[in-house]
Amino acid sequence: NNRMGLDNYLEMEGLVYKVTFEESSSTTSMPRLNYDRMVQNITVAPDSSQMIVNPDDYRDHINAKYGIYRYTNLDNPDVYFNENIQRLIQNYRSSFLQLGLQNLYSSDEDGKANTLEILDKMDDYFPQNVIPTTDAELDIQIGRIYMQAGKPEELKNRLKEVQKRKDISLETQMYIGQIYMNEFQDYDAAIEHYENLWDEYPYIPDFLYTLVQAYAKAERRSEAVELLELWLRSHPNDSQAIDWLSILTPPPTQ
Structure with missing residues (x-):
C-alpha cells in the first residue's frame, strides 16, 4: 500500500487522490470521493471551443460547473x-x-x-x-x-x-450463459451459447450440465434427456448426470 496510512485524509477528485486536512468520517478504509469536483475534472465543457488558457477561465468553468478536461x-x-x-x-x-x-x-x-x-x-x-x-x-x-x-x-x-x-476464459464463457439464463430468462440465447461451448469442449461436463439446465428451463426436456443419455453411455458413473436424468424422466405414476 503506497498511501502511507493517509487513506482517511485522501479524497478522489478525478484521476488522482488529493491529500486533505480533513479526516474522513466514513467507517470504511477507502478514500472518500468528491463527486461534484470529480465530474468536472473528468468531463469536458458542453462547447469544446471553451478553452482554459488563464486562471480566470478556470474559475469561470468551475463556477459554471463545466467540465474542464480535454480528450x-x-x-x-x-x-x-x-x-x-x-x-x-x-x-x-x-x-x-x-x-x-x-x-x-x-x-x-x-x-x-x-x-x-x-x-x-x-x-x-x-x-x-x-x-x-x-x-x-x-x-x-x-x-x-x-x-x-x-x-x-x-x-x-x-x-x-x-x-x-x-x-x-472458460469461466467467463460460463458466466455469460448464466446471465442469459438467470438475468434475462433468454433461454434460447443461453442454449445457443452453451451448445457452441459443448461442441467445442465436449469433454468438460460443466458445459453439459448447464446446457441440460437451459434445455430444462426452456421446456425442451427431450433434448436434455437425449444429451444426458448420450453422455452416460461413455460416463456411466457420472452421478450428477444420473441425478439430472432422474429429475427429467420421473418414473410413471401407478
Missing part, C-alpha cells in the same frame, strides 16, 4: 492505439465507473438517470469500437451497471461483443 482523438477510429495506451485508458473508465456506482447506490431519486448519463459520456469519450475494454469481465460488469440503471439492452449488446473475443 483528444480518443474517439477517432483512424488513430492507432497500442496495447499499452488501451490499458491506460482503462484508468479513465475506472473514474467514470466510480461515479456511476456512486449514483446507482445513492438515495437520490435521479441516481439511475445520473448513472446512465455519466456512463454514456464515458462511451462517447472512449467508444468501444475505437478503444475496446481490455478485460472482458470488466466489459460485462459495465453492462451490468447499465442494466441496474435501467438499460438492460446495453448488457446484451456487450455480451454479444464479448462472445466474439478469442481471449476470454
Whole structure:
C-alpha cells in the first residue's frame, strides 16, 4: 500500500487522490470521493471551443460547473492505439465507473438517470469500437451497471461483443450463459451459447450440465434427456448426470 496510512485524509477528485486536512468520517478504509469536483475534472465543457488558457477561465468553468478536461482523438477510429495506451485508458473508465456506482447506490431519486448519463459520456469519450475494454469481465460488469440503471439492452449488446473475443476464459464463457439464463430468462440465447461451448469442449461436463439446465428451463426436456443419455453411455458413473436424468424422466405414476 503506497498511501502511507493517509487513506482517511485522501479524497478522489478525478484521476488522482488529493491529500486533505480533513479526516474522513466514513467507517470504511477507502478514500472518500468528491463527486461534484470529480465530474468536472473528468468531463469536458458542453462547447469544446471553451478553452482554459488563464486562471480566470478556470474559475469561470468551475463556477459554471463545466467540465474542464480535454480528450483528444480518443474517439477517432483512424488513430492507432497500442496495447499499452488501451490499458491506460482503462484508468479513465475506472473514474467514470466510480461515479456511476456512486449514483446507482445513492438515495437520490435521479441516481439511475445520473448513472446512465455519466456512463454514456464515458462511451462517447472512449467508444468501444475505437478503444475496446481490455478485460472482458470488466466489459460485462459495465453492462451490468447499465442494466441496474435501467438499460438492460446495453448488457446484451456487450455480451454479444464479448462472445466474439478469442481471449476470454472458460469461466467467463460460463458466466455469460448464466446471465442469459438467470438475468434475462433468454433461454434460447443461453442454449445457443452453451451448445457452441459443448461442441467445442465436449469433454468438460460443466458445459453439459448447464446446457441440460437451459434445455430444462426452456421446456425442451427431450433434448436434455437425449444429451444426458448420450453422455452416460461413455460416463456411466457420472452421478450428477444420473441425478439430472432422474429429475427429467420421473418414473410413471401407478
